[in-house]
Amino acid sequence: MNAPTTSSLPLAGIRIVSVAEQFPGPYATLILGDLGAEVIQVERPGYGDPSRAFENLYAALNRGKRSIVLDLKDPEQSQTFRDLIAQSDALIEGFRPGVMDRLGFGAQDMAAANPRLVYVSISGFGQDGPYRDRPAHDLTLQGLAGLIPRDGDATPTVPQLTLADVSAGTFGALAVLAGLASRSGTGRGGRWDVSMFDSLLSLGTVPLALGAAGLDAGGLGEDPGYGCYRASDDRWLAMSIAFEDHFWHALCGVLELPDLAGVGSGERLRRREEIRATVGSVIATAPAGHWDARFAAAGIPCGIVQSMPEVARDPHVAARDVLTPLDDGSLVVRQPLVVDGQRLGPRRGVPRLGEHTDEVLAEIVARRMSGQDAPPTP
CATH class of the missing domain: 3.40.50.10540 (Crotonobetainyl-coa:carnitine coa-transferase; domain 1)
Incomplete structure (x- = not known):
């Protein structure tokens, strides 16, 4: 545009x-x-x-x-x-x-x-x-x-x-x-x-407001569905299931872990080390691209951890025109706001x-x- x-x-x-x-x-x-x-x-x-x-x-x-x-x-x-x-x-x-x-x-x-x-x-x-x-x-x-x-x-x-x-x-x-x-x-x-x-x-x-009140923020990273997992090709997957049981159920379906599918967020927190090890062992059996495609098809919030050069080549980055060329051919990062379907960018x-x-x-x-x-x- x-x-x-x-x-x-x-x-x-x-x-x-x-x-x-x-x-x-x-x-x-x-x-x-x-x-x-x-x-x-x-x-x-x-x-x-x-x-x-x-x-x-x-x-x-x-x-x-x-x-x-x-x-x-x-x-x-x-x-x-x-x-x-x-x-x-x-x-x-x-x-x-x-x-x-x-x-x-x-x-x-x-x-x-x-x-x-x-x-x-x-x-x-x-x-x-x-x-x-x-x-x-x-x-x-x-x-x-x-x-x-x-x-x-x-x-x-x-x-x-x-x-x-x-x-x-x-x-x-x-x-x-x-x-x-x-x-x-x-x-x-x-x-x-x-x-x-x-x-x-x-x-x-x-976290600051909770800390001021003497409360624990209960970090998202404690849920086994929220964290980074290494695949068989040594690439990492960033999964962000934030206590959502429906996403967890879908994940267990893809990973073929039926015994864990019904485990709610509270129990996942109590058993986090055990469950994280189980999930990690399954993900380690296949490359990141394999899991990324299957998780995306199942609607699970997950993506491959990318380097900046990989981000620059990402097809979604290209589709959104995030990197915009100047007159001299150099690329700059476009303003993220879109107004009435039009991109804001450098003039x-x-x-x-x-x-x-x-x-x-x-x-x-x-x-x-x-x-x-x-x-x-x-």
């Missing part, structure tokens, strides 16, 4: 300025840009966003945006930045708390210049609290949030997915959307505080450092000369 035209996208006409680097801020603006917003990434002179040192990382998070270079400590260029903010709908910043205030671009200063501005701050621990000024990246935050699995005395495994970055970016985009919706009634965009740590805790809503490639500086500065002057200092009302 073709992507919607720019003018038909939900955020068409919205301008977002970002001085958030690395991962969470760029991920937020990636989402918003695919929804139709114009995203202007303000980068440091000389080297820009530090993630440019990792070309593929930068490209994955920053396609579809315009890049300008400004030195926010230079008086003339800082005034240019202030003029840009006065003509924009939202600002996303990712500095440590207090930095934007010291530069003269704090939330109150920017609200005075543009009351309708949605001002979003993304930081490790938020704008207050005892950890406010502590530096932290994803791994530290996941550890503090209780999300790194522990297995006795073994060294904890570094998670493959940077959940703090992704969740904070997602909540950052949500903050912009909420601010835009709120200002339609109040006339004010507001100041939104997005903490990476808080975002992780939100992902752990259920331009990855910007070179400062590629659009002259273009954007000319637009600022033109709008000022025409009296359009404030962003148009969407």
